[in-house]
Amino acid sequence: EADADPPPTVFASPPPDGLLCRICGNVFRNPFTASCGDSFCHRCIADETVPCPRHNVPAKPLVVNLALCDQVGDLLIRCRYGLRVKRPNAESPDSGLTSPSSLVGGCSSYEVDPSGCNAEIRLGNRLEHENCCPHSPAVCSRGCGLTVKLRDLQEHESDCGGNGTSCSSVCVGARQRMEKQIRHLEEQLEQRTAESERIRVMLSGVVERLDRLDRHVTDRLQLLEINQAEHQDLLADSLAKQDRLQEAIVVVNELVSSIASVQPGGNVWQTFKCLGTFVGHRGPIWCLLGGGDYLYSASGDKSVKMWQVSSSNELLKTLDGHDGPVLSLALTGSVLFSGSQDNTIRVWDVAPASAEFGTCLKTLKGHTDSVSTLCVSKLYLFSGSFTLVKVWDLASRICLRTLTGFVRWVRALVVSQQLLYVGCGNSVLVIDLCNFSTVRSLCTDEEGNNVHSVLVLPDFVIAGTGCGFLLVWEALEEPVVSAAGTAATALGSASAIAAVETDGEHSNDEAAVSSSAVTSTEEVASATTRPSHVLRGHSSQVSCLSVMRTSAGLKLLSGSHDMSVAVWSLHNMLRTQTLQRHQGIVTAMAVCNSRLFTGSADCSMRVWAP
Structure with a gap:
C-alpha cells in the first residue's frame, strides 16, 4: 500500500531537493536506506538491481528511513478538492501562493481551483482533512x-x-446559488481588471529599469575587454611558471630515485595490488584475524569461518553456534574465542589435527550487552562491552574481574608490555595490569570524536576515530613494569566492531571482583596526553587498523566506512596509496602470510599484496 500510486498531490511550495529521490526525481514515497548509504523510494530499488546514481553500485533496500518519512509528512499540500485538471494553454489562477510545481500520482497536471477548498494541509494529515473537507x-x-x-x-x-x-424548490435554490456565483465571478473580474491596470503601470517602470540596466551592462562589457587583455598577460606569466614547476618536479623525481637506490631493498613507489576475493559469508564481515597459515572471519550471518591461506586458499571449517552476529575474535595457540551480539563468548578448538576440531569447548556468559571486542595476553582474556571490560582466566576460563567506569562502548582492546589499551569514548585509556588502574589517558581533543580502533607499536600508539582521522601518540617514555608476569605481545592491534547498543539497564554480572578502572578526574587529567600527529585522508569513520612490513618499510593500513583502505608510511606519516575495491564500508582487516585481507559490509573479503 505504501508503494501504490497516490491521489494527485500539489505542494504549496516546491519541495526541497533533499526530499527528492535521485532515481525517479519525485518526492520520496516510502523511503528506504540502501546498502550504499543513500535513500531512495522503495519501489525504485525493490528489485535490488538499480544502481545508485552517486556510487554506481546496486542499491539494496535495508531499512525504512523514518527521518525522511517524517520530513515528507511535514510538507504542505493543497487539498485535492481544491484542484482541477489544468486546461491546455490556460494560465494558473492567482491564489496568492507560490505556484505548485511538483505532482505526485496521476498522469495529468493539476492547478488550483479558486472555487474549491483553499486549505493547506500536512501531507501526513491528508486523509484526516479530506474525509471531512466541506468541498468533498x-x-x-x-x-x-x-x-x-x-x-x-x-x-x-x-x-x-x-x-x-x-422538488421544484431544489431547482429554484440551485438557480439562486448559480446567480450568486455569477455575481461573485463578475466582482472578481472587476478586481482582476484593476489589478491588470496596476501591473501595466508596474511593467512600464520595469522597462525603464531594464533600459538603465542595459546601459550599465554595456559599460561593464567595455571594462571586461580591458581586463581581458590584462588577464592574458597574467596567463602567459602563469604558463612560464608552470614550465619552471615541471622542471622542479623532474629534479625532485631524480632525488627520490637516488634516495631509493641507497635504501637497502627500498622502493618508495611500491603499491598494493588486489589478488582476489574470498566469498562465502551471507552477512557483513565484522572481524578478521590471522594466525599462522589460517585466517578467521566473523560475520553477521552468526558464523565464524576458518580459511587455509598458505597454499590452497580454501575454506576449512565453518563454526556455527552463536544466536547473533559474531563481532570479535581472539586466538591463543589452537583455541579461538568469538564474541557475539548474543552477549556470549564461545571457545573453539581450531587445531585441524585435533579430534575436537571445530567444536565449541565452552560458552562464557556474564555480559549483558554485545561483546564488541576481544584480546588475549599470556594469562588473561579481555572482553569489552557497554561501559565495562571483563577479565577471564585463560586456563580455567572463569571471570576474575570486571573493570567498570567506562562511560560508553568499549570499541577496541590491545595488550602490550603489561599495559591494556582501552578505546572508549573520545580517548584511549592505558591500564596497568598489575593493579588494573588507569596510568595514562590519550585524548582525541574533541568531544564526540570517538575512538573506534587502536593499534600499538613499539614507537607509537595510533587510534582511528569516528571523524575519519588517525591520531598518533608517541610511545610511553616510562612503561609500567609488572612483577606479576611478562608482556604478552610487543605489537598488537584491535579493530572496532559495530555493536548494536540495546536499550535497558546495563548491570554487572556476579563476578569474583568488580572494580573501577577509571581513576579520579584529577589523576586522569594529570596523565592526559594529546596526539603528536593527526593523519587526515578518510571522509568517514576509521573502523580498523593494521601494520605490515614490506620491502619499502613498515606500512600503516587503515580501513574506513568511506569504502576505502589507506596505506601510510610510518617514516614520514604520509599516505602513499588508497585501495578501493569494496562496494560497502570496510569493517575489518588482518595481515596473514605476507598478505593483507580486508572485510566489508558487502559480505566479501579482498586479498592484497605489495
Whole structure:
C-alpha cells in the first residue's frame, strides 16, 4: 500500500531537493536506506538491481528511513478538492501562493481551483482533512441521486423531495446559488481588471529599469575587454611558471630515485595490488584475524569461518553456534574465542589435527550487552562491552574481574608490555595490569570524536576515530613494569566492531571482583596526553587498523566506512596509496602470510599484496 500510486498531490511550495529521490526525481514515497548509504523510494530499488546514481553500485533496500518519512509528512499540500485538471494553454489562477510545481500520482497536471477548498494541509494529515473537507462530494441520502458538496448537503436534503426526484424548490435554490456565483465571478473580474491596470503601470517602470540596466551592462562589457587583455598577460606569466614547476618536479623525481637506490631493498613507489576475493559469508564481515597459515572471519550471518591461506586458499571449517552476529575474535595457540551480539563468548578448538576440531569447548556468559571486542595476553582474556571490560582466566576460563567506569562502548582492546589499551569514548585509556588502574589517558581533543580502533607499536600508539582521522601518540617514555608476569605481545592491534547498543539497564554480572578502572578526574587529567600527529585522508569513520612490513618499510593500513583502505608510511606519516575495491564500508582487516585481507559490509573479503 505504501508503494501504490497516490491521489494527485500539489505542494504549496516546491519541495526541497533533499526530499527528492535521485532515481525517479519525485518526492520520496516510502523511503528506504540502501546498502550504499543513500535513500531512495522503495519501489525504485525493490528489485535490488538499480544502481545508485552517486556510487554506481546496486542499491539494496535495508531499512525504512523514518527521518525522511517524517520530513515528507511535514510538507504542505493543497487539498485535492481544491484542484482541477489544468486546461491546455490556460494560465494558473492567482491564489496568492507560490505556484505548485511538483505532482505526485496521476498522469495529468493539476492547478488550483479558486472555487474549491483553499486549505493547506500536512501531507501526513491528508486523509484526516479530506474525509471531512466541506468541498468533498456527498450523495443525497433522501434518494434523489444528486451529488453535492458536503457543506451544501444539509441545505439540499432539507429541500429535497426524496423518492428519486427533487422538488421544484431544489431547482429554484440551485438557480439562486448559480446567480450568486455569477455575481461573485463578475466582482472578481472587476478586481482582476484593476489589478491588470496596476501591473501595466508596474511593467512600464520595469522597462525603464531594464533600459538603465542595459546601459550599465554595456559599460561593464567595455571594462571586461580591458581586463581581458590584462588577464592574458597574467596567463602567459602563469604558463612560464608552470614550465619552471615541471622542471622542479623532474629534479625532485631524480632525488627520490637516488634516495631509493641507497635504501637497502627500498622502493618508495611500491603499491598494493588486489589478488582476489574470498566469498562465502551471507552477512557483513565484522572481524578478521590471522594466525599462522589460517585466517578467521566473523560475520553477521552468526558464523565464524576458518580459511587455509598458505597454499590452497580454501575454506576449512565453518563454526556455527552463536544466536547473533559474531563481532570479535581472539586466538591463543589452537583455541579461538568469538564474541557475539548474543552477549556470549564461545571457545573453539581450531587445531585441524585435533579430534575436537571445530567444536565449541565452552560458552562464557556474564555480559549483558554485545561483546564488541576481544584480546588475549599470556594469562588473561579481555572482553569489552557497554561501559565495562571483563577479565577471564585463560586456563580455567572463569571471570576474575570486571573493570567498570567506562562511560560508553568499549570499541577496541590491545595488550602490550603489561599495559591494556582501552578505546572508549573520545580517548584511549592505558591500564596497568598489575593493579588494573588507569596510568595514562590519550585524548582525541574533541568531544564526540570517538575512538573506534587502536593499534600499538613499539614507537607509537595510533587510534582511528569516528571523524575519519588517525591520531598518533608517541610511545610511553616510562612503561609500567609488572612483577606479576611478562608482556604478552610487543605489537598488537584491535579493530572496532559495530555493536548494536540495546536499550535497558546495563548491570554487572556476579563476578569474583568488580572494580573501577577509571581513576579520579584529577589523576586522569594529570596523565592526559594529546596526539603528536593527526593523519587526515578518510571522509568517514576509521573502523580498523593494521601494520605490515614490506620491502619499502613498515606500512600503516587503515580501513574506513568511506569504502576505502589507506596505506601510510610510518617514516614520514604520509599516505602513499588508497585501495578501493569494496562496494560497502570496510569493517575489518588482518595481515596473514605476507598478505593483507580486508572485510566489508558487502559480505566479501579482498586479498592484497605489495
